[in-house]
Amino acid sequence: MTAQVLDGKATAAAIREELKERVAALRARGVVPGLGTILVGDDPGSHAYVRGKHRDCAEVGIASIRKDLPADATQADVEAAVAELNADPACTGFIVQLPLPRGLDENRVLEKIDPAKDADGLHPSNLGKLVLMEEAPLPCTPRGIVELLNRYGVSLRGAEVVVVGRGVTVGRPLGLLLTRRSENATVTLCHTGTRDLAAHTRRADIVVAAAGVPGLITKDMVSPGAVVLDVGVTRTEKGLVGDVAPDVAEVAGYLSPNPGGVGPMTRAMLLTNVVEAAERSLS
């Protein structure tokens, strides 16, 4: 048996096609959605991600505004760039590319974003709304994971989901998303302090690997037919390596690969957040 691929690349392309129509409808009513990005420093990976986001915007008709700051930018410089995008009417949503260079306080920067323009759903008041189950922009990677499963008809209702990784951008918000009444999954959030990781993953209907540890999830840790999503990425000399060992495909029922899985979905959800914020501004 070999797992069916949860193709994030193709699914994201289909979502972009749908967004094109929504953007055209907004433009017809005089609203041009605009995504801003703030990028600090010269990490090649971060530059590649930001380039990709602007390319996606061009494809669907979203305007984009780019603010690139040097590696030696101060906290005040970054916060000033945030203030400019908050005040810019052409920017309907924006992100601060993470991680910021050492010495800059990410949480203090994220707090300065206008929550109504928070395209990443990472402002503390939007994360708070997720806890409160109030409507708010959702973090892009967790939302992309749920969307990918929905589009392949993988049911979350009552499913045992093991999330590996407790990061603020993936693991923690994903746990909150999956336990909403609309998803109704049962979530176990595992992390580096988990005593017996394999005992948890073997019981799971769905395993989400978002730890950033290359090859962490091996074949023996996955129940036959389970759904496995590889979210973690590590840059090595041999290229990008995910958290899921390749032979997991021999036992899993569905596998979201990396690359080609959740990464493109994350970008598609960023565009979706920008379009939704622009739609909300009309109603």
Ligand SMILES: Nc1nc(=O)c2c([nH]1)NC[C@@H]1CN(c3ccc(C(=O)N[C@@H](CCC(=O)O)C(=O)O)cc3)C=[N+]21
């Ligand atoms: N404020 C902020 N928001 C983010 O959403 C954010 C961030 N900072 N910092 C970094 C992480 C990482 N991330 C990815 C997005 C797309 C791919 C993606 O499309 N990857 C392609 C491959 C791209 C390649 O080859 O490098 C794929 O998986 O097929 C990967 C990773 C968003 N992040």
